[in-house]
Amino acid sequence: MRGSVAFITGGARGIGLGIARALGKRGVKLALADVDEPALARAAGELAPVETFRLDVRDRDAFAAAADSVERTLGPVDLLFNNAGIVPHSAVEELTYAKWDVALAVNLTGVINGIQTFLPRMIERRAGYVVNTASVAGLVSDPNLLYATAKFAVVGLSESLRLNVAKHGIGVSVLCPGPVDTGIVAHTRSLEEGVALRDELVPAVAAFLAGGPGIDAVGEMVVAGVERRSPWIFTGDEVRPHLEKRAAALLEAF
Numbered sequence: 471m472r473g474s475v476a477f478i479t480g481g482a483r484g485i486g487l488g489i490a491r492a493l494g495k496r497g498v499k500l501a502l503a504d505v506d507e508p509a510l511a512r513a514a515g516e517l518a519p520v521e522t523f524r525l526d527v528r529d530r531d532a533f534a535a536a537a538d539s540v541e542r543t544l545g546p547v548d549l550l551f552n553n554a555g556i557v558p559h560s561a562v563e564e565l566t567y568a569k570w571d572v573a574l575a576v577n578l579t580g581v582i583n584g585i586q587t588f589l590p591r592m593i594e595r596r597a598g599y600v601v602n603t604a605s606v607a608g609l610v611s612d613p614n615l616l617y618a619t620a621k622f623a624v625v626g627l628s629e630s631l632r633l634n635v636a637k638h639g640i641g642v643s644v645l646c647p648g649p650v651d652t653g654i655v656a657h658t659r660s661l662e663e664g665v666a667l668r669d670e671l672v673p674a675v676a677a678f679l680a681g682g683p684g685i686d687a688v689g690e691m692v693v694a695g696v697e698r699r700s701p702w703i704f705t706g707d708e709v710r711p712h713l714e715k716r717a718a719a720l721l722e723a724f
């Protein structure tokens with residue numbers, strides 16, 4: 471990894487920052503993209519060498535400009551982490567097109583935009599590695615419809631992409647975290663209030679996430695998963711019994 475270049479969306483905080491720290495320790499040159507500028511500045515203060523970009527993953531022009539800029543300053547991107555995300559929520563009776571659009575634009579199209587920006591450059595160089603952040607909620611149905619829809623799509627996209635790009639020497643993993651101790655609930659509220667978790671649901675979800683590993687441990691798990699070129703990267707085994715039930719139910723349905 472030493473000397474390679476990584477581009478991490480949602481890299482200013484949370485899991486993205488954990489990945490950046492783990493890569494930084496291994497001598498990887500870092501490009502962090504995020505919508506939160508103060509958080510980007512804090513991350514840049516602790517990591518070097520690093521380039522930061524105020525980038526909304528919905529903005530395709532900003533992605534292209536950032537890719538050009540990173541190539542000029544750090545070199546071609548070897549490792550792409552499509553990690554930025556929110557935890558949108560809505561009661562099913564209160565769903566609107568506006569909520570669907572926000573949820574899918576950030577959590578799914580944001581991943582597609584990262585791939586569409588960097589993959590042609592990787593194919594041309596016949597080298598590269600892509601890690602998309604989904605969730606265990608992309609493997610086992612979760613009552614959070616907005617979240618599960620996008621995360622199942624990110625898992626499917628990643629598995630299919632892996633099949634397509636192996637011939638170009640490019641690897642793909644999908645990161646499927648269980649609970650990780652980050653501020654995603656509060657961050658979603660400040661970024662996208664219209665799809666924020668209702669107040670009465672926050673304490674239980676926050677407590678659930680706080681029971682998971684911290685971002686530095688997760689960053690190490692991600693690097694280990696990339697080194698193994700693992701199709702799926704997990705952060706705990708909470709989902710295992712649910713996956714077993716799902717697989718059994720699927721097979722039972724034949």
Ligand SMILES: NC(=O)c1ccc[n+]([C@@H]2O[C@H](COP(=O)([O-])OP(=O)(O)OC[C@H]3O[C@@H](n4cnc5c(N)ncnc54)[C@H](O)[C@@H]3O)[C@@H](O)[C@H]2O)c1
Pocket residue numbers: 479480481482483484485486503504505506509525526527528553554555556557576580603604605606646647648649650651652653654655657658661679682
């Ligand atoms: N924390 C968990 O328990 C957990 C579990 C499963 C999956 N995930 C996934 O992990 C990823 C990272 O989440 P986290 O827990 O580290 O959250 P986080 O809020 O700590 O970090 C996410 C980062 O993404 C940024 N971001 C949000 N919307 C953006 C946009 N439109 N453009 C660019 N940047 C944007 C935020 O500013 C933030 O810095 C997300 O995709 C999330 O769905 C998290």
